[in-house]
Amino acid sequence: MTRPFPWVAPSILSADFARLGEEVAAVGEADLLHVDVMDGHFVPNLTVGPGVVGALHRVTPLPLDVHLMISEPDRYLEEFAAAGAAFLTVHVEACPHLHRTLEHIRALGVKAGVALNPATPLETIRYVWEAADLVLVMTVNPGFGGQRLVEAVLPKIRRARRLSGRLRQPPLIEVDGGVTAANASRLVEAGAQILVAGSAVFGAADRRAALAALRAGGSRPGGSRT
Numbered sequence: 001m002t003r004p005f006p007w008v009a010p011s012i013l014s015a016d017f018a019r020l021g022e023e024v025a026a027v028g029e030a031d032l033l034h035v036d037v038m039d040g041h042f043v044p045n046l047t048v049g050p051g052v053v054g055a056l057h058r059v060t061p062l063p064l065d066v067h068l069m070i071s072e073p074d075r076y077l078e079e080f081a082a083a084g085a086a087f088l089t090v091h092v093e094a095c096p097h098l099h100r101t102l103e104h105i106r107a108l109g110v111k112a113g114v115a116l117n118p119a120t121p122l123e124t125i126r127y128v129w130e131a132a133d134l135v136l137v138m139t140v141n142p143g144f145g146g147q148r149l150v151e152a153v154l155p156k157i158r159r160a161r162r163l164s165g166r167l168r169q170p171p172l173i174e175v176d177g178g179v180t181a182a183n184a185s186r187l188v189e190a191g192a193q194i195l196v197a198g199s200a201v202f203g204a205a206d207r208r209a210a211l212a213a214l215r216a217g218g219s220r221p222g223g224s225r226t
C-alpha cells in the first residue's frame with residue numbers, strides 16, 4: 001500500500017448484498033475495503049460476521065478494514081483474524097480492557113484499530129496510543145449508512161492527527177460516516193488519512209468515478225499533507 005494519502009475505504013454497508021462479489025469488484029481501485037460488523041446491541045442494527053469477511057477475503061485482493069461495532073469484541077477477535085481481516089477496529093466504548101484488546105489483535109498478526117464515537121473524548125485513548133495502528137474518529141453515530149457528518153467532530157480529527165504525529169510509529173487517522181466528495185478536502189485538511197465512504201461510493205452509478213472524486217476532493221491544495 002504505497003499510494004499517497006488519502007486512502008479511500010468503501011464501506012460495503014451501502015452495497016447491494018445480493019451482488020456483493022460484483023460490488024466489491026467494482027471498487028477494485030480502492031485502498032482498503034471497509035466491513036461494518038454490527039450486533040444489534042452496541043449499535044441498533046445487525047449486519048455480517050466472520051463468514052462474510054472470509055468470503056470477501058477470497059474474492060478481493062484489497063486489505064479488509066473490519067470495523068467491529070459490537071459489545072464484547074474480545075470474544076470474536078480470533079475468528080475475524082482467521083477470516084482474513086487486515087485491520088480490526090474495536091470501539092473504546094465497548095472495551096473495558098482496551099490496552100489488552102489492542103495487544104491481542106496485534107498478537108493475532110492483525111493491525112489494531114480503536115474507534116471513538118462522536119461524543120467520546122480523545123482523552124479516553126490517552127494511554128493506548130502506542131498500542132494502536134489506526135485511530136478511527138467516527139464522524140456519525142454508528143449504526144447506519146447515509147447519515148450527515150457531525151461537524152463538531154472536526155477539531156477531534158485535528159487533535160488526533162497532531163497527537164499521532166508525535167509518535168515514533170504514528171497510527172493512521174481514519175474517519176467514517178457522512179464522508180462525501182464535497183467534504184473530503186476539509187476532512188483531509190483536518191488530518192484524516194483514510195476516508196471511509198459507503199453511500200458516496202455505492203450510491204453512485206459509477207463507482208470508479210466516485211472513488212476518483214473522493215480522492216480528488218481529499219487531494220486539493222492544503223489537503224494533501226501526509
Ligand code: DX5
Nearest residue numbers: 011142143145146178198199
Ligand atoms: C456507520 C458505519 C459506516 C457507514 C458509513 O455506522 O460505520 O462505515 O457504512 O456510511 P456513509 O458513508 O454512507 O455515511
Ligand code: ZN
Nearest residue numbers: 011036067176
Ligand atoms: Zn464503519
